[in-house]
Amino acid sequence: MSGVSEAQDRLTAGVVADTARSTAVLAWRAAPWNLVALAALTTGLAAVPVVTAWLTRLVLDRLTGVEGAELFALAAGLAATGLVAAVLPLLRQFLGARFDRAVSLRAVDRLYSAVNSFHGLARFENPVFQDRLRMARGAAGQSVGRLVDGGLRVAGGALTAVGFLTALYAMDATMTLLVTASAVPALVAELKLSRRRAHTEWRVSAAQRREFFYQMLLSSLDAAKEIRLFGASGFLKERMLGERRIVDAETHRTDRREFLTQSLLALISAFVAGTGLVWAALAARRGQLTVGEVSMFVAAVGGVQSALSGVIRSLADGHQHMLMMGHYLAVVRAGPDLEGPPQPLRTRAHLPALRKGVEFRDVWFRYAEDHPWILRGVNLFLPYGEAVALVGQNGAGKSTLVKLLCRFYDPTRGAVLWDGVDIRQVPVPQLRRRLGAVFQDYVPYDLTAAENIAIGDVETLTAPDRIREAARRAGVHDMLSRLPRGYDTMLSRTYARQAQHDDETGTTLSGGQWQRLALARAFVRDEPDLLVLDEPSSGLDAEAEHDVHLRLRHHRAHRTSLLISHRLGAVRDADRIVVLADGRIAEEGTHDALLLAGGTYAKLFTLQASGYQEEA
Numbered sequence: 223m224s225g226v227s228e229a230q231d232r233l234t235a236g237v238v239a240d241t242a243r244s245t246a247v248l249a250w251r252a253a254p255w256n257l258v259a260l261a262a263l264t265t266g267l268a269a270v271p272v273v274t275a276w277l278t279r280l281v282l283d284r285l286t287g288v289e290g291a292e293l294f295a296l297a298a299g300l301a302a303t304g305l306v307a308a309v310l311p312l313l314r315q316f317l318g319a320r321f322d323r324a325v326s327l328r329a330v331d332r333l334y335s336a337v338n339s340f341h342g343l344a345r346f347e348n349p350v351f352q353d354r355l356r357m358a359r360g361a362a363g364q365s366v367g368r369l370v371d372g373g374l375r376v377a378g379g380a381l382t383a384v385g386f387l388t389a390l391y392a393m394d395a396t397m398t399l400l401v402t403a404s405a406v407p408a409l410v411a412e413l414k415l416s417r418r419r420a421h422t423e424w425r426v427s428a429a430q431r432r433e434f435f436y437q438m439l440l441s442s443l444d445a446a447k448e449i450r451l452f453g454a455s456g457f458l459k460e461r462m463l464g465e466r467r468i469v470d471a472e473t474h475r476t477d478r479r480e481f482l483t484q485s486l487l488a489l490i491s492a493f494v495a496g497t498g499l500v501w502a503a504l505a506a507r508r509g510q511l512t513v514g515e516v517s518m519f520v521a522a523v524g525g526v527q528s529a530l531s532g533v534i535r536s537l538a539d540g541h542q543h544m545l546m547m548g549h550y551l552a553v554v555r556a557g558p559d560l561e562g563p564p565q566p567l568r569t570r571a572h573l574p575a576l577r578k579g580v581e582f583r584d585v586w587f588r589y590a591e592d593h594p595w596i597l598r599g600v601n602l603f604l605p606y607g608e609a610v611a612l613v614g615q616n617g618a619g620k621s622t623l624v625k626l627l628c629r630f631y632d633p634t635r636g637a638v639l640w641d642g643v644d645i646r647q648v649p650v651p652q653l654r655r656r657l658g659a660v661f662q663d664y665v666p667y668d669l670t671a672a673e674n675i676a677i678g679d680v681e682t683l684t685a686p687d688r689i690r691e692a693a694r695r696a697g698v699h700d701m702l703s704r705l706p707r708g709y710d711t712m713l714s715r716t717y718a719r720q721a722q723h724d725d726e727t728g729t730t731l732s733g734g735q736w737q738r739l740a741l742a743r744a745f746v747r748d749e750p751d752l753l754v755l756d757e758p759s760s761g762l763d764a765e766a767e768h769d770v771h772l773r774l775r776h777h778r779a780h781r782t783s784l785l786i787s788h789r790l791g792a793v794r795d796a797d798r799i800v801v802l803a804d805g806r807i808a809e810e811g812t813h814d815a816l817l818l819a820g821g822t823y824a825k826l827f828t829l830q831a832s833g834y835q836e837e838a
């Protein structure tokens with residue numbers, strides 16, 4: 223979990239500089255010309271209020287006693303500034319939205335490239351990482367754009383404020399100081415508030431994630447049957463609302479503090495503006511200020527305050543988005559989650575085809591340091607060209623062994639060797655190219671039937687013959703051909719293809735049919751060196767199971783394979799049967815040899831066989 227779980231809730235100067243630099247680079251790469259245009263527009267917009275106030279002052283002071291032509295030129299200039307002021311914000315909004323889309327697309331691309339580069343499962347099982355990922359998704363969606371926009375607004379606001387303050391200073395230095403000083407507490411308070419907002423986000427994220435989980439459960443098709451039948455919907459809804467109440471209470475506390483602080487700040491601002499107005503009116507009466515200067519003064523006080531409060535808001539907003547970006551950067555910079563090959567072996571870009579076999583050498587494994595050992599010194603050899611079956615009680619660690627073989631995790635101790643080479647020394651995608659697998663918890667994708675099979679090897683998306691061949695081997699071709707749109711039928715009742723008409727919302731398959739589809743997904747791969755089958759027939763009826771095992775036997779013949787099954791009748795033909803118990807290999811041999819030995823396998827087999835006989 224390197225680089226993923228460290229605290230991300232403090233912004234030091236170094237963190238701010240690093241985040242700002244990374245965001246600027248991302249924005250520049252995503253939309254350079256758009257960025258330049260936005261910067262130019264922001265500068266123009268910053269100048270507009272100062273120019274307007276200045277021209278208004280000149281027009282008012284020249285209403286009498288100057289040439290009509292000069293007054294006309296000034297008034298026309300003022301009108302033109304009004305036109306610019308009307309159009310520029312709209313143009314900025316339009317370009318800003320385009321810019322946001324471009325940077326967000328790039329940020330999302332980078333984020334999911336990083337996520338896709340995590341080869342193992344441990345990070346996905348870690349709740350802290352899940353929360354961080356959710357924040358990172360939010361950051362990619364809006365924080366990058368908002369940070370750039372905020373940065374430009376800060377620069378623009380500062381420009382406006384400096385322009386007005388210069389004009390104000392020319393009239394009265396004390397007022398200039400007072401107006402500037404009134405902005406300092408607001409700045410500090412807003413920054414504190416934004417930090418608190420970001421903390422709140424982070425603190426409630428676990429509850430939000432749980433709320434989301436209950437929401438999904440309550441509306442998911444998969445869970446709808448059980449929840450309705452067991453009458454569990456009220457219970458789940460209460461749980462969901464409970465999580466929502468936790469989030470609401472926390473958010474309310476932050477909102478209340480925000481309300482109190484901001485009300486106080488608004489009062490301070492209004493007080494400063496009011497005092498200034500009274501002073502200007504009295505000074506004009508004494509003849510110290512002209513009408514034009516009073517108007518300039520009023521505009522400057524209002525202009526500085528609104529520019530500085532804009533700057534403060536942008537800084538505060540930026541502070542929050544910086545913290546969000548911290549999560550984004552933590553994910554995209556997290557680096558590999560599995561140990562990589564040592565430097566000299568990095569050149570081993572291609573894992574050679576299996577020739578001798580795969581060996582588990584004294585493999586120990588537990589899912590985390592505070593979890594119990596699942597495997598305790600497993601020594602197992604899967605010889606090339608042989609079919610090995612792995613059996614054992616629920617929770618014995620069979621699927622765990624398979625997960626180590628596929629490198630979803632690395633052994634805590636010991637090694638898995640591919641023709642004698644530690645699989646940690648090989649790039650993970652190379653290893654996985656050589657594996658074919660059907661998992662116990664295979665995924666029914668809301669895609670078309672053809673796509674559901676092609677997921678096994680996405681290159682076959684454009685090779686329908688290979689998809690059909692795989693379906694034939696899995697015994698599902700006839701059924702798929704009979705679907706309303708054949709292989710192009712959406713296998714989903716929830717998501718319809720947009721190209722399809724509303725009345726063709728797709729169809730869904732039975733559990734056993736899905737299982738055959740999962741089998742076809744494994745078969746679509748070109749000749750995997752090692753076929754891993756974790757309970758490939760558990761959802762099938764007896765006849766279908768028999769049929770699937772015949773097909774598997776045919777497919778596995780002369781190939782290296784590892785089959786996990788609780789149906790001992792299905793594994794009896796394996797070249798070798800291995801019994802896993804208490805995290806170790808307890809027995810190993812052919813079906814006949816194990817029966818003769820009279821151990822665990824013999825006991826289990828006899829038990830299952832007698833069950834069938836009684837049924838018969």
Ligand SMILES: Nc1ncnc2c1ncn2[C@@H]1O[C@H](COP(=O)(O)OP(=O)(O)OP(=O)(O)O)[C@@H](O)[C@H]1O
Nearest residue numbers: 347589593596614615616617618619620621622623
């Ligand atoms: N991701 C995980 N995190 C923590 N513990 C896990 C995880 N996956 C499995 N376990 C634990 O590891 C043990 C072995 O699980 P595994 O799925 O490997 O057993 P199995 O032999 O395949 O069982 P079954 O026959 O029921 O499929 C179980 O006690 C399980 O609770």
